[in-house]
Amino acid sequence: MTKLRGTLNYANVVATLALFLALSGGVVYAAATLGKNSVKSKNLAAKAVKARNLAKNAVKSTAIAPNAVSTAKLKKGAVTGVKVKGGTLTRGNLAAGTLAGLQVAEVQAASVPGVTTEIPGGTPVPLIGTAAFTPAAGKSYELLTELKGTPTDANGTESGGCEVFVTVLVNGIPFAGAGIFANAGGTPPFNFEPVGSSSTAIGLQQAGQPQTLSALAFGSTGCSPATVASLRAVVVELG
Numbered sequence: 240m241t242k243l244r245g246t247l248n249y250a251n252v253v254a255t256l257a258l259f260l261a262l263s264g265g266v267v268y269a270a271a272t273l274g275k276n277s278v279k280s281k282n283l284a285a286k287a288v289k290a291r292n293l294a295k296n297a298v299k300s301t302a303i304a305p306n307a308v309s310t311a312k313l314k315k316g317a318v319t320g321v322k323v324k325g326g327t328l329t330r331g332n333l334a335a336g337t338l339a340g341l342q343v344a345e346v347q348a349a350s351v352p353g354v355t356t357e358i359p360g361g362t363p364v365p366l367i368g369t370a371a372f373t374p375a376a377g378k379s380y381e382l383l384t385e386l387k388g389t390p391t392d393a394n395g396t397e398s399g400g401c402e403v404f405v406t407v408l409v410n411g412i413p414f415a416g417a418g419i420f421a422n423a424g425g426t427p428p429f430n431f432e433p434v435g436s437s438s439t440a441i442g443l444q445q446a447g448q449p450q451t452l453s454a455l456a457f458g459s460t461g462c463s464p465a466t467v468a469s470l471r472a473v474v475v476e477l478g
Contacts, residue, residue: 343372343380344474346452351386351468354403354458355393361455364405364470370452374444378478382407382415382441387434388468390421393461397424401462404435407472408453415439419468441474450474 346366353362374380390401400422407415417435424430444450452472 340381340475340477342473343476344369344450344452344472346370346454346470346472348454348470351388351403351405351456351470353456354388354466354468355460355462355464356458357460358458361406361457364454364456366452366454366470366472371449372474372476373449374446375476376446378446378476380441380444381475381477382409382439383436383473383475384415384417384439385434385436385471386417386419386468388419389466390419390431390433390468391463391465392421392423393463395423399461400425400430400459401466402459403462403466403468404457405468405470406455406457408455409441409450411453414441415472417470421462421466 346368348364348366351364356362372380384405384407386403386405388403390403392399392401394400400420402418402420404416404418406413415437417437418432419435420432422430441450452474454470454472456468458466
């Protein structure tokens with residue numbers, strides 16, 4: 240002990256203390272006195288930051304590189320319908336056969352003209368909506384037609400009745416139709432039909448050739464002025 244005391248002096252004590260601070264105390268001091276944004280990403284060792292080190296909601300979408308999150312990185316069931324932005328998914332984003340049918344055209348007429356007249360060749364019906372569609376290769380198409388209204392027999396219980404029929408054409412060719420009728424002299428409930436509908440295959444269309452819907456109305460003088468009708472026609476793509 241006496242020998243050890245003889246070797247201790249102010250100089251070597253201070254030197255030893257300085258060495259200790261340099262090796263340990265300086266690090267502790269630096270860690271405790273780091274200013275805001277003092278630690279840069281280049282100061283971090285690879286994989287030093289783990290998921291458990293991140294606060295909840297600490298990583299924002301702006302901090303994620305484009306295409307950084309792939310399907311394989313998503314937990315099963317993590318993405319639900321409510322998390323999908325409206326209008327971001329189209330039929331092209333879905334696997335073939337996911338949807339049973341796609342509506343490619345729809346036309347309507349709130350008031351069908353010519354329901355109380357008999358004009359050879361019919362009365363053209365003004366249509367609103369999407370009347371044109373272009374067939375795709377490997378697809379088939381179905382035309383759905385609905386006519387509804389208030390057919391009213393102008394002859395009362397006399398013979399004859401009120402009949403209204405609308406034909407839907409595709410590129411000028413008649414493909415489908417629907418009718419409504421009323422006959423006051425008939426036997427209920429078979430003497431009144433306010434809704435008529437049909438479902439017809441348009442047939443094998445040439446892919447890439449545009450198709451346009453139009454309609455003709457065929458009325459009857461047996462219908463009273465109280466007779467009105469509306470039309471809706473839809474084309475559905477299948478396959």
